[in-house]
Amino acid sequence: MVFNWRRLVFGKPFPTQHAHHTRLPNSLALPIFASDALSSVSYATEEILLVLATVAVSHQVLQVSWPIALAIALLLGIVATSYRQTIHAYPQGGGAYRVSRENLGLGAGLVAAASLLIDYVLTVAVSISAGVAAITSAAPYLQRYTVWLAVAFILFIAVANLRGAKESGLLFAIPTYLFIATITTMIVVGIVRMALGHQLTPPQPPEGSWARGAETLTFFLVLRAFSSGCTALTGIEAVTDGVPAFRPPEAKNAARVLAILGVILISMFVGITYLAHQLHVIPFPADMEGPHAHRQTVVSQIAYAVFGGGWFYFVIQGATAMILILAANTAYVDFPRLSMFLAEDRLLPRQFANVGDRLVFSNGIIGVTILSILTVVAFGASAHHLIPLYALGVFLSFTLSQSGMVVRWLRLRPHGWQLNAGINALGAAATFVVLIIIAVTKFMAGDPIQFFPLTTSLGLWLVGTAMGFVLISMYHRWMGKWFLGLAIAGFLAAWPLLHFQPLAMVEVHLGAWLVMVAIPTVVWMCFRVNAHYKAVADHLTMDRYVGVPDFKHTVLLVVSGLHRGIMPAVKYARSMGDDVRAVYVEIDPPKTATLLDRWHHWVPDVPLVVLESPYRSLVEPLLAYIDDVEKERDDDIITVVIPEFVTEKWWTKLLHGQNGLLLQWALRYRRGVVVTNIRYYLDSPGQQAAFQHPLTSHLE
């Protein structure tokens, strides 16, 4: 059953020998590595406008978006140029983890790796959420299913990736090119129509959506808008990771693709922001509620204005949704690969390095799926609420990676290293400045969540514990008064805490601080994992091994009576050593005498030990007896042989006690005891004959 189901969903397993690197032509490499970076232009402009709109919705204020966009475009150019150097320096693939670790040390490498892992999860969550928003802009009746749609898309991408990356490459090329083509068309048509003097009116949010003059335009707010827009840079580093996937000359092809990607990215982002600016687009508030609240994205507003809601509008919305949902695919390629690197370096559980049925790193894929679904559900699939958490990790890894390159140039000093180091130093400096801006402006920019303050939590905990003591005092009469005393003390201690500060809540805003906490946590976990693997390796090394001492077998055969089913187990036990004892736990004392008689008649050479069990427990007397046997000799190993019935039909299992399983469970953590199950099949006579096995009682 399970196997058939797996085949159906994931396809037939691939043999190991089929593993080979599919070299990608540039035309396929571009969409595969670019979808993440390109997709972010669909929401970057909107995020800038959403910050500015809180100030006051006047077109003058929104004009500020234009210089901000130009600054981001400049940053994009610097980062792309800087990364081209990394490609040439690391033709075997120069992810931030590798570059940082090699040049700055394990700690820096792990910080970069942790930032990237967190960021891949956020990439999935943000892209999927924005993609669903593009769909619900065009089809508002789907708005109530937002979270469900997001989860469904994540699962779809997960299945596609578990089936293998080869197929995904082809599957994801078309939407990327469609997105580039449609957005470019929109920008060109928009500019042409404006030049021709057409009146283009974008849909605007309902009156009163934005409180006028609520805040003033401060420099801080401009920086915040800038850092929101910096999400446009996310995903640009993907090409550097994947250099070996290009056709030779790999580095040259990869650098060319990165250059093309940079140009497309800058043009599209600047184009969209220019149109928004010229068309006086006012964004819809992120949290529109109410029965008729039909929220539109900024791209949707522009497309509507340019094409007037015709069929091309729906094509743009569809292409946007597709590239956003498929942009998550980049994270689905990167997260498992980075986890694999970390697992091979014994910094993450080794299971992440296992190759699955279809030659993909299934555990990494499953990991990113679970984490991103949790994120999407927690944030209600709202891209806007995820953005404050998003870009920090990217820029931290940018900074580390570029700094690593600078250190590398200073170390190797090849011909013309000064220029190269200068470019990377500029990249590092620029991304570091942005990192600081993001950290400061987005620190608590997100949704508020509510906690009990510490005092209230302590009070509630005291009340709960005191109620537990009351319960205990009701049952344990002789020491009840002590527990009652403790309970009263607990209630008294809780009183001031809960009385003087009633159930108030403390409000904490989500934001970049969450990522700042998460990154060191992940780094710490990786160090712990590494320490464990090192300890195990040290423990298991053969270096100082001199041998296992000799031992004798003591075999305990647990019996519940004497019948044909246990005779093979008796024979098996006897074959293992000389000290074999049958052990019988006496639940019903009157039956013991008969059993002893029969035992001596049928099995005269194995002694039967009868264990009293005053409380009718099977396990406890047996454990006590094992203790006694262990004290008898030092050089023996106790093997507990448990004969087990196997019945033919499922329901007949219920007619026999599951004592074998119970015993196995109880002995599971019992040191120095080896457990052996001897199964005995209760077949119908026909089947019994068909299966001739030595461990079967022979009949006359």
Place this chain on the structure above:
Amino acid sequence: MVFNWRRLVFGKPFPTQHAHHTRLPNSLALPIFASDALSSVSYATEEILLVLATVAVSHQVLQVSWPIALAIALLLGIVATSYRQTIHAYPQGGGAYRVSRENLGLGAGLVAAASLLIDYVLTVAVSISAGVAAITSAAPYLQRYTVWLAVAFILFIAVANLRGAKESGLLFAIPTYLFIATITTMIVVGIVRMALGHQLTPPQPPEGSWARGAETLTFFLVLRAFSSGCTALTGIEAVTDGVPAFRPPEAKNAARVLAILGVILISMFVGITYLAHQLHVIPFPADMEGPHAHRQTVVSQIAYAVFGGGWFYFVIQGATAMILILAANTAYVDFPRLSMFLAEDRLLPRQFANVGDRLVFSNGIIGVTILSILTVVAFGASAHHLIPLYALGVFLSFTLSQSGMVVRWLRLRPHGWQLNAGINALGAAATFVVLIIIAVTKFMAGDPIQFFPLTTSLGLWLVGTAMGFVLISMYHRWMGKWFLGLAIAGFLAAWPLLHFQPLAMVEVHLGAWLVMVAIPTVVWMCFRVNAHYKAVADHLTMDRYVGVPDFKHTVLLVVSGLHRGIMPAVKYARSMGDDVRAVYVEIDPPKTATLLDRWHHWVPDVPLVVLESPYRSLVEPLLAYIDDVEKERDDDIITVVIPEFVTEKWWTKLLHGQNGLLLQWALRYRRGVVVTNIRYYLDSPGQQAAFQHPLTSHLE
């Protein structure tokens, strides 16, 4: 943890030697055996009136309740007298199962047993539901928690019984006497006040609750009212089961208690019906709904009329609730005991004969708890809706038990047997007639439930299957067209079924037919269980046993590499036989050569078998190899030794694959293979030293 929790709720375990029969004085035996029988008077009258009220609410029609009550009182007298004979004939306890089985055969015995088991479950459900109704009559704001209250009370009784019967006896005596006293007081005060000419006005249901003249008073309806009232007889047989619990002379004391019980029962039932009749009580409809629908029971109406809602009214309601809830206790004593009898006769799973920690039949108690909670939840804790199912089983067991007695008299023919046989024959005849009346009048008297008709079900199944085929056709391209064809055929076949008869529902009324189906089902299950136990016993008998043939050990040691952790397992495996082979599944081929070198160096005397695994599966190549090994020789037993890591902390488990467990699971149903786990502890060095076990690699 688990043990402490058990101790807290269920108390300390009792040793077996404490098992002794607590002999009950008559004053304690009466409440213990009577609560079930007595409690039914609190709803029997109401059930009669509810049937009559559907005809037309005129006091003339409700007068019919009076002759019906007298007929039931007569029946009660006959049955009680008849059962007194059973007590004398079976001083060791004469339950319907034993009497029927002994005199009428196993089939009749099983029918009686099945009826009783079903009836015990219904007793719990009906009593608890009626008890909760008594509470909500007095405290209407609790009405919305009806089902929760009922479940909570069932769990309370279950815990009390799991703690042991001795305590329950004392706990349940007080409410019974309180109930007898208060109801008697109510009847006496009521009659006296009416004689004094006081004006007593019971609360009546709101106007329009009953449609006037909806049905006419037919003979069938009178019979239905009569059979509803017959619930007053339920529980009267309890004394005959428990004769050995009385003080000597047991039979005499038991007969005396039964006589007293009969008298009390008849007086209370007749008294309540008389008052209802004199006070012109109109019952509240069973299904009152709406925000202010405060339903009262008939006893509540009478008590209110007699005492005018003073404190004594609340005492009566409280006592009624208590006795009803505790009446369920009778079933909690009887169900486990009858299950134990059946289990000892190998007609039910043997676990029902196990004595628990506190010397009670825990599994029977758990069984009746689960079944009665399911019933209460399914019927919304409405006693009225359960009544149609209720009395049938009781009267079937009455009839069988009395008929068994008649057969016994005819067989043994002691002095004066004619009179005795006559009494029992009268009892059997009377209860048989009532049985038929109940079966006919209550056959479909209950709530309607809705089903899809067969055609619709078939159509829906076809659609579901066809959709499955569509899914399959999407993935398996080369045979997709076949699956698509099947899918289309499925849709076409479903079309007429669903088109010409859209999703209509068929309505079926619950009622006594459910019990008529359930009884033979239970009987059939008991026969199946019995057949299985007989087959096993036949299989396991030593009668024709001649011995187990000699065999050789083939030991397969599964290794994932060479390290100190597996060396004890190597030694253990080698100690078991000469044919020991280490088996290595090659997941990562490049590593194999090194492993082979190291293996030959460290373990030169055990060959290492390398199994290819093109699909990187661990289990499948191993199973295939076991197949091969089995074909090599006929006289060997394969023991698979699996070395297993045990790590110190829970989280470190996650850092190692669970291949050992996986393998054990895969081999679980593999015939003729013995699985042995050798655990290796990955301790910190300090702990390692503290635990000196032979199965540990020694170090220099």
